[in-house]
Amino acid sequence: MLETKLKDVAEPSFSRHETFHPRFGWLHKGYSALTDPNVGNEVFLRDNATVTLGVGKNMVNAIRFWSYAFKLTVEYLKDPTSRAYAAAPTWEARWLLNEDGADPYLEDAASLWLLHWWLLAKPCYVPTWWVAFHAQSTSRFTLNDLTETTLRHVRLAGWESPAEASVAKDADCLTKMYARRRDPNANSPGSFEDLLDSPFRELGLLEATGFGRGNAAHRWHFTNNARTSLPPRLVAYACLDYASRNESLRLGGSIALARLANEPGGPGRAFRLREPEIANALHDVASEHPELTVVEGIGQRSLAFARDPKALAWDVLDGYYNNVRAQPGFPDREAWYAGQPAGVLREIHRRNRIDLLDQRTLDRLTGAGV
Numbered sequence: 001m002l003e004t005k006l007k008d009v010a011e012p013s014f015s016r017h018e019t020f021h022p023r024f025g026w027l028h029k030g031y032s033a034l035t036d037p038n039v040g041n042e043v044f045l046r047d048n049a050t051v052t053l054g055v056g057k058n059m060v061n062a063i064r065f066w067s068y069a070f071k072l073t074v075e076y077l078k079d080p081t082s083r084a085y086a087a088a089p090t091w092e093a094r095w096l097l098n099e100d101g102a103d104p105y106l107e108d109a110a111s112l113w114l115l116h117w118w119l120l121a122k123p124c125y126v127p128t129w130w131v132a133f134h135a136q137s138t139s140r141f142t143l144n145d146l147t148e149t150t151l152r153h154v155r156l157a158g159w160e161s162p163a164e165a166s167v168a169k170d171a172d173c174l175t176k177m178y179a180r181r182r183d184p185n186a187n188s189p190g191s192f193e194d195l196l197d198s199p200f201r202e203l204g205l206l207e208a209t210g211f212g213r214g215n216a217a218h219r220w221h222f223t224n225n226a227r228t229s230l231p232p233r234l235v236a237y238a239c240l241d242y243a244s245r246n247e248s249l250r251l252g253g254s255i256a257l258a259r260l261a262n263e264p265g266g267p268g269r270a271f272r273l274r275e276p277e278i279a280n281a282l283h284d285v286a287s288e289h290p291e292l293t294v295v296e297g298i299g300q301r302s303l304a305f306a307r308d309p310k311a312l313a314w315d316v317l318d319g320y321y322n323n324v325r326a327q328p329g330f331p332d333r334e335a336w337y338a339g340q341p342a343g344v345l346r347e348i349h350r351r352n353r354i355d356l357l358d359q360r361t362l363d364r365l366t367g368a369g370v
Contacts (some may be wrong), residue, residue, distance in 0.1 A: 007157035021177035076343035102321035109229035128170035232281035240313035
């Protein structure tokens, strides 16, 4: 099963982050520039991008990449005769990062869990990350282990093999993104600076088993600590979102909790949650959502949903953030993408990005020549 998974969920993309993991404030900075009428969709192409974004040239490229990898932008040819790609914010970015959005400054750890889920979701633009969370046979690894495992899955996917050094840079970037460089006291200045350097360390997903010379870790492991910062609604959203990406599950109306906990690509592996923890979260959310039910069967528990799981997932998620979509003037998906440059819709159609627009809406908008 794992032999074909990477090809099915990810795209061959390695070391595009310029060795920079996502920093605090970067995603909001990128979104704000893209939606500023005085800057706009070509911000990353401009000669003065370093001034506009207030970072160095390599960091401009990193902000561009991470915005794309987190599914917060669509990149499209700025005109049919050009090879230059402009960028436009997705509806998800509008929902999350706008000043009246769910959490523009990512102050709630739940938003970091959400971005982590989006990062790994199909289509995944960081295959090394996907392999690390979903395709390794053990929770403990070295950088060499992860590099070699990723290269093996690349070969099995039939992709052109990247340079080993590029995959090694990915592996190093991943550990810097999720694991602390040291173990300071929670209230110390070092702890605050560590989270400013990478807010995703707050999730506590990855730890070093020991530090060596130059504060370098020899070995890493994914933790199984209690996910106290992960709200039940985020777990339920991820479960429903995962079901919505599989046609047989979407139409069947239920999914086994064992699959959610153990299947590559599922929330259990992404969040490092066991089946009982997923069950507890789903029971909690189902008590407030009659369209969700945890069914106790003989030897198996399942999550049953009474309507389209993607729509239900967004109802659950938006409810956690006090119903952002109910604000006056908030655009629905169709209105948002209809207002974007025509190249955005062409790119969504070309890549079959039904995670951004359902096929019927996409066909209607592109068929109308938008």
